[in-house]
Amino acid sequence: MPRGRTHLLAMAIAFSLCGCGLAQDMATTQKSAEAAAAELQKELGTKPMIGWNVTNGALKKVNVVFPAEPVANLTVGELHDRVRRAVAHSFSKPPEQLAVTTYLAARS
Numbered sequence: 001m002p003r004g005r006t007h008l009l010a011m012a013i014a015f016s017l018c019g020c021g022l023a024q025d026m027a028t029t030q031k032s033a034e035a036a037a038a039e040l041q042k043e044l045g046t047k048p049m050i051g052w053n054v055t056n057g058a059l060k061k062v063n064v065v066f067p068a069e070p071v072a073n074l075t076v077g078e079l080h081d082r083v084r085r086a087v088a089h090s091f092s093k094p095p096e097q098l099a100v101t102t103y104l105a106a107r108s
Contacts, residue, residue, distance in 0.1 A: 033062070036087050079100055
């Protein structure tokens, strides 16, 4: 086999092996996010959207977004505490940054 093809084949194998771990990590992190969302829905009666950012295998940020009306009766501190507990329970390691956000739905 020509030398160029050997290098390309070796690179393709290396990239595919690296991608397997990445795909598995992403799937695991997404399952953790879904578990946290389900736990919060059970506790608060509304399911948040949860986004996350992983860099070099470390969970950097988890962003939890709620519609404002269902959680309006909670203080910011109460809402953050509940989210922090759900994230700590669902993710194997805590994120470096946790953001809790609310939004108002547009009225037609």
